[in-house]
Amino acid sequence: MVNRAQVRRAKPKKVDTCKQATTLILTYLMGELDSKTTRSFEEHLMICPDCVAFLNTYKKTIQFTKSLQYDEIPNEMKKRVKEFLRNKIKLDPDNR
Numbered sequence: 610m611v612n613r614a615q616v617r618r619a620k621p622k623k624v625d626t627c628k629q630a631t632t633l634i635l636t637y638l639m640g641e642l643d644s645k646t647t648r649s650f651e652e653h654l655m656i657c658p659d660c661v662a663f664l665n666t667y668k669k670t671i672q673f674t675k676s677l678q679y680d681e682i683p684n685e686m687k688k689r690v691k692e693f694l695r696n697k698i699k700l701d702p703d704n705r
């Protein structure tokens with residue numbers, strides 16, 4: 610019998626693109642990011658003011674709605690993430 614549901618260990622991700630960073634912001638703020646990924650994420654923040662700005666926007670939103678849950682993210686915020694990614698990918702050929 611083939612075990613399709615192999616338990617895969619969540620490997621730490623190396624955060625080297627804004628796209629990755631952006632997808633991790635929420636997990637990071639929820640404190641659910643593993644330590645290695647957190648470090649990698651924070652390293653990206655050090656070199657990327659765009660993601661820092663985005664992170665701050667997120668933080669403010671979360672402070673504002675303190676009981677924010679994953680599935681309670683306002684549509685406005687989802688829209689912003691998408692727009693952020695779209696612009697970022699468009700502007701930065703390295704992230705393709």
Ligand SMILES: [Zn+2]
Binds near residue numbers: 660
């Ligand atoms: Zn970035």
